[in-house]
Amino acid sequence: MTRAFIAIVGRDLALAARAGGGGELALVFFLTLVVLVPFALGPDLALLARIGPAILWLGALLATLIGLDRLFQSDEEDGSLDLIRASALPLELAVLAKGLAHWLATGLPLALAAPMLGLLVALPIEAMASVAATLLVGTPALSFIGAAGAALTVGIRRGGLIVPVLVAPLTVPVLIFGVSASNSALGGAIPFLTPFLILCALSLAAIVVGAFAAAAALRQAE
DSSP: OHHHHHHHHHHHHHHHHHHSOSHHHHHHHHHHHHHHHHHHHOSOHHHHHHHHHHHHHHHHHHHHHTTTTHHHHHHHHHTHHHHHHHSSSOHHHHHHHHHHHHIIIIIHHHHHHHHHHHGGGTOOHHHHHHHHHHHHHHHHHHHHHHHHHHHHTTTSTTGGGTHHHHHHHHTHHHHHHHHHHHHHHTTOSSOTHHHHHHHHHHHHHHHHHHHHHHHHHHHHTO
């Protein structure tokens, strides 16, 4: 089972790198959004610093949605999903492996790039590590909530148009506590650890619930 789990993770990472539409595209979109928003808001550095965490989190959310519909759809089209269902590896663990691969290809690069991109939104140097930490622990929730949404639309033609509509409302709590923790790192009234730990709990819950929900949806799609 461990070998099968690692094989699925490695396969998805290799496909994401080979197709050029995984983490690279998400990172470019993230960079584009963070660069364009300051131009739209103007040269007010105080305003940029105040809404900088929200810009980074909104960019991470939108970047995560890119290509999410292909998480299971490509496997359904080439027959790989049938092999995964028939394998000895429980479907929940297979979903966990695919969600982990999606996060490694998309969420992790976004979190690692956040300190550098924080300069574009005038974030203080001392707050950049904390903001990056919120993205590091919060983006797994985005990936696994997205996995559940992608599994629901795996058998629907043009389901890629539906996935963002299904997933975006479910990510609101993650967005709220992610931005709240980031703002706390900038000197807010709430201690940083309070929203940060809630964000960690949301990610852990999303991993478990998302894996089981996605597996159930994939079984229904057989």
